Amino acid sequence: MALVLRQATQADVQRIISISTQIWDGDDYIVGVIDEWLADPRGAVIVAVLNGEVVGYGRWAQLWPGYLWMEGLRVDPVSRGQGIAKALTRYLFETARLQGAESVALSTYLDNAATMRITEACGFRRVASFIYTEAKTTAPVCAHAQLSPQVQVLDTGTALDFISHSTFMRASGGYFPHGWCFLPFAVAPEAVFARMRWILGLRRGSEVRAMLCSGHPRRHQQEFMIDFVDGEPEAVEILLRHALALARKSRSVEVMLPYATPQPLAALPILTHLGFELEHGGEADTFVYEKTEF
Ligand SMILES: CC(C)(COP(=O)(O)OP(=O)(O)OC[C@H]1O[C@@H](n2cnc3c(N)ncnc32)[C@H](O)[C@@H]1OP(=O)(O)O)[C@@H](O)C(=O)NCCC(=O)NCCS
Incomplete structure (x- = not known):
């Protein structure tokens, strides 16, 4: 086989x-980001060309000096099982290494056996585990939507302090989600805040009782992403109901919560009570992998 990367x-x-539209019933996000990826000077899209035809691709991007992220690995359904994704991953990883990366990271989902195999075969180490849940804004969940006058927009200094000392951050191993992309919060808080659209909190006096962050959506307005939510349960519920009201024009609400054991995070039982479905019954299903040895 004549494979060119x-x-x-x-x-x-x-x-x-055309490859992307054949994946996940055409609900793949690549269509909405490919132009932005090609224009982004912080990274590159790599294609795998077999006998003259593009059969797969993937992307790397420098999210922070020294921290490279790999994503968007796709192979045409008719060309799978020939080692193309593995070759792409190795090439992406080699390119990242040449950029002087100190660490290269990516995320995968529990049901994605192929990506898990490739990632582990390439020597990546699992560094954080999350639970992903989503609800369509047409679902009964949205009957709980309620804007609250108690909710305030927080400044980044207050947010930095709350996040740094949160149970969320302890459980996430320090990784802050933005949808399916994860940043090490302690080294790159500016990069995290640059991705946030809403930084909301509830106070008692000057003390912050709970906080919720929602990031800019990947596809224009289509999904409302809750990237951080933590604090006192009663205040967390008010924030989640407020976020559901803000999300009314989006197609879905997506939440990424760190997996914590034996005690789940305060938001988990509240999300279940509001009607969010947990595909794996509250077990970890989204994993962050990192490689720091080259
Ligand atoms: C995941 C994907 C990129 C794999 O592409 P591929 O070219 O078929 O993968 P490869 O042929 O390089 O296989 C890599 C490894 O995964 C294994 N594998 C491939 N498909 C598998 C499956 N469905 N179940 C279990 N293992 C699988 C292969 O056996 C191989 O392992 P080995 O080298 O130990 O034998 C492709 O299936 C795809 O595009 N899926 C949809 C998009 C997606 O899930 N992308 C990843 C998002 S994180």
Whole structure:
């Protein structure tokens, strides 16, 4: 097989999109981000070309100096099982190494056996575990939506202090989610806050009782992402109901919560009570992998 790996160009977009539309019933996010990825000077999209045709791709991006993120690995359904994803992962990883990365990271989902195999075979180490849950805004969950006058927009200094001392951060091993992308909060708080659209809190006097952050959506307005929520249970519930009201124009509300044992985070039973479904019954299903040895 004549497999060539090279940087993608605008001429590959049509083929990239045609592969993407065959994945997850056409609900793949690549279509909405590919132009932005190709234009992004902090990274590159790599395509795998087999016998002259693009059959797969993936992307790396420098999210923070020394911290590289890999994502968007896709192989055309008719070309799977030939080692193309593995070759792409190795190439992406080699490229990242040449950028002077101190660490390269990615995330995978529990049901994605192929990606788990590739990631572990390439020497990545699991560094954090999360629970992913979502609700459509047409679902009964949204009957709980309620804007609260008690909710305030917090400044980043207050937010930094709350997040740094939160149970959420202890359980997440220091990784802060933005959808399916994760940043080490302690080294890159500016990069985290730059991705946030809402930084909301509830106070008692000057003390913050609970906080919720929602990031800018990947696809224009389509999903409302709750990237951080933690604090006193009663205040967390008010914040979640407030967020559901803000999300009314989005297609879905997505929440990424760190997996904590034996005591789950305060938000988990509240989300269940509000009607969010847990595909794996509250077990960890989203994993962050990192490689720091080259
Ligand atoms: C995941 C994906 C990229 C794999 O592409 P691929 O080219 O078929 O993968 P490879 O042929 O390189 O296989 C890599 C490894 O995974 C294993 N594998 C592949 N498909 C598998 C499956 N469905 N179940 C279990 N293992 C699988 C292979 O056996 C191989 O392991 P080995 O080298 O130990 O034998 C492809 O299935 C895909 O595009 N899926 C949809 C998008 C997606 O899930 N992307 C990843 C998002 S994190």
